[in-house]
Amino acid sequence: QSTLPQPSAPPFAVTPEDGQWSIPQKNFASTRYSDLSEINTDNVKSLQVAFTFSTGVNKGQESAPLVVGGTMYVLSPYPNILYALDLTRPGAPMKWQYNPKPAAAAQGVACCDVVNRGPTFANGRIFFTTLDAHVVAVNAETGEEVWKTKLGDINRGETMTMAPLVAKDKVFVGISGGEYGVRGWIQALDANTGQSVWKAYNTGPDQDVKIGPNFKPFYDSDKGKDLGVTTWPADAWQQGGGTVWGWLSYDPDLNLLYHGTGNPGPWNPNQRPGDNKWTAGIFARDPDTGEARWFYQTAPHDLHDWDNINELILLDMEWEGKPRKVLVHPGRTGFLYVIDRTTGEVLSAKPFHALTAVTGVDLQTGRIQYNSEKEPVNNRVIRDICPTAPGAKDWNPSAFSHKTGLLYIPHMNMCMDWESVEPNYIAGTPYVGAEVRMYPGPGGHMGEFTAWDIREGKELWTINERFPLWSGALATAGDVVFYGTMDGWFKAVHARSGEVLWQFKVDSGIIGQPTTYRGPDGKQYVAILSGVGGWAGAIVSGDLDPRDGTAAKGFANAMRELKNVTTKGGTLYVFKLP
Numbered sequence: 382q383s384t385l386p387q388p389s390a391p392p393f394a395v396t397p398e399d400g401q402w403s404i405p406q407k408n409f410a411s412t413r414y415s416d417l418s419e420i421n422t423d424n425v426k427s428l429q430v431a432f433t434f435s436t437g438v439n440k441g442q443e444s445a446p447l448v449v450g451g452t453m454y455v456l457s458p459y460p461n462i463l464y465a466l467d468l469t470r471p472g473a474p475m476k477w478q479y480n481p482k483p484a485a486a487a488q489g490v491a492c493c494d495v496v497n498r499g500p501t502f503a504n505g506r507i508f509f510t511t512l513d514a515h516v517v518a519v520n521a522e523t524g525e526e527v528w529k530t531k532l533g534d535i536n537r538g539e540t541m542t543m544a545p546l547v548a549k550d551k552v553f554v555g556i557s558g559g560e561y562g563v564r565g566w567i568q569a570l571d572a573n574t575g576q577s578v579w580k581a582y583n584t585g586p587d588q589d590v591k592i593g594p595n596f597k598p599f600y601d602s603d604k605g606k607d608l609g610v611t612t613w614p615a616d617a618w619q620q621g622g623g624t625v626w627g628w629l630s631y632d633p634d635l636n637l638l639y640h641g642t643g644n645p646g647p648w649n650p651n652q653r654p655g656d657n658k659w660t661a662g663i664f665a666r667d668p669d670t671g672e673a674r675w676f677y678q679t680a681p682h683d684l685h686d687w688d689n690i691n692e693l694i695l696l697d698m699e700w701e702g703k704p705r706k707v708l709v710h711p712g713r714t715g716f717l718y719v720i721d722r723t724t725g726e727v728l729s730a731k732p733f734h735a736l737t738a739v740t741g742v743d744l745q746t747g748r749i750q751y752n753s754e755k756e757p758v759n760n761r762v763i764r765d766i767c768p769t770a771p772g773a774k775d776w777n778p779s780a781f782s783h784k785t786g787l788l789y790i791p792h793m794n795m796c797m798d799w800e801s802v803e804p805n806y807i808a809g810t811p812y813v814g815a816e817v818r819m820y821p822g823p824g825g826h827m828g829e830f831t832a833w834d835i836r837e838g839k840e841l842w843t844i845n846e847r848f849p850l851w852s853g854a855l856a857t858a859g860d861v862v863f864y865g866t867m868d869g870w871f872k873a874v875h876a877r878s879g880e881v882l883w884q885f886k887v888d889s890g891i892i893g894q895p896t897t898y899r900g901p902d903g904k905q906y907v908a909i910l911s912g913v914g915g916w917a918g919a920i921v922s923g924d925l926d927p928r929d930g931t932a933a934k935g936f937a938n939a940m941r942e943l944k945n946v947t948t949k950g951g952t953l954y955v956f957k958l959p
């Protein structure tokens with residue numbers, strides 16, 4: 382056991398617990414930690430169902446149930462219906478529902494099921510994205526639409542699935558469609574009007590990327606003029622991906638917004654020699670202007686679809702005797718990055734997944750080291766590549782306990798075979814260029830739930846799961862950590878030992894984000910949506926034929942048995958002590 386002080390949450394993340402859960406990340410530091418402790422390691426075994434609610438949609442349910450005041454907000458996958466439930470009345474009856482009526486054709490260009498990662502609350506309004514690339518603001522009290530802004534074109538493969546982040550009267554959102562050659566961007570909208578305030582692309586000329594005199598990346602390979610053009614074959618940046626569909630964090634003290642960028646398009650790396658800036662990395666931007674401050678590329682010239690949009694957890698810690706403001710990031714590449722969030726310097730990058738395709742990260746240059754034997758070659762099957770295209774972990778967020786100082790990471794243990802083929806770009810159609818088949822990694826299980834010591838850079842304990850973990854994690858002051866499995870178990874584990882203290886079998890597989898709150902009766906509740914789907918569960922939610930291993934871009938090969946253990950669903954479960 383380390384005797385050094387553990388990392389801690391920065392002051393802006395440790396505001397007094399108000400018993401609410403108003404944004405999916407819980408706070409701007411994205412710790413997904415609640416100070417509530419009524420439910421603890423002794424009594425969690427008595428948890429029972431308080432109420433349930435059907436979203437009416439049998440597709441993958443990724444969104445986080447929110448609680449503000451006496452109201453719970455639940456957002457369904459496409460058609461993205463927002464429900465308000467009245468927690469002050471027995472059974473939490475519906476107060477209202479709001480249907481943004483997204484275009485049905487959006488379903489045809491969504492890469493990975495028709496999911497949505499959640500609404501977010503600020504200043505009396507709920508904000509969320511729709512699959513047909515609109516952002517809406519709804520009055521949280523009445524359910525009336527305040528504004529609705531169209532930001533993308535589904536005919537070009539542009540969709541939206543992410544949860545916006547609202548800060549400084551701005552709504553920060555990005556576009557999905559990296560598998561359709563969409564040119565990725567992030568935008569800030571005026572929270573009051575829905576009008577665009579700034580827009581920054583993640584490929585192309587510096588001006589479009591909002592790179593100017595204040596851009597100070599830490600590593601040399603990110604320095605130079607118009608790298609978003611020159612690190613691509615001619616014009617390829619225009620269909621270059623680098624979308625923004627994952628998690629945003631915000632440091633109000635440094636006044637920096639952090640966001641990841643998705644994979645370069647197409648997947649086939651032989652089509653795009655070069656570093657492919659500014660895809661597969663992390664940007665720090667000025668939230669007022671969008672101006673880039675630093676960038677770190679986790680996968681220069683990405684070989685295997687390693688979008689870098691996973692959660693960015695902001696912590697304060699001592700590093701080699703000096704206090705550092707860090708950003709902790711479990712990447713698709715399989716490394717747990719600890720990055721100085723003021724400068725973009727990588728302090729540590731330690732593997733949390735069995736790796737064959739990468740050997741390490743050079744801390745001098747910041748560059749990942751690829752194993753040349755696993756690099757794609759056109760029309761040749763390369764076998765035993767770990768991690769897979771969805772990475773060592775995908776979008777489903779980790780939680781940091783302010784009490785144990787540990788990070789709880791829901792992730793995968795998988796490998797794949799990959800054959801690169803030449804794709805053609807046709808707007809609005811898939812632009813991928815790879816035939817993939819995934820399968821379990823060493824040990825035969827596909828999911829792992831890991832407690833990670835950030836300072837030591839190693840795991841403390843791990844729970845193996847049969848299927849990949851596609852649900853988020855929740856950490857609480859009761860020293861209980863929650864997550865769900867794709868075969869439908871909602872689990873509570875001891876934050877220090879990893880002992881499973883309680884589990885409950887829900888109606889369908891879980892790929893949602895657990896949240897907790899104090900109800901109007903003063904009691905602590907825990908909420909989770911069930912309903913299998915997303916990329917990993919598309920075999921069930923999308924009725925795919927298990928005989929086709931390449932379906933769902935090769936995920937179906939690993940998930941054939943999911944059809945034998947779960948069916949579609951879309952149900953909110955809320956638990957409490959008796």
Ligand SMILES: O=C(O)c1cc(C(=O)O)c2c(n1)C(=O)C(=O)c1cc(C(=O)O)[nH]c1-2
Binds near residue numbers: 625644
């Ligand atoms: O490049 C993109 O624009 C993009 C978008 C999305 C999405 O919006 O859901 C996913 C991905 N990529 C992706 O690579 C991925 O692994 C993924 C998993 C999921 C999911 O919800 O299960 N979505 C997405």
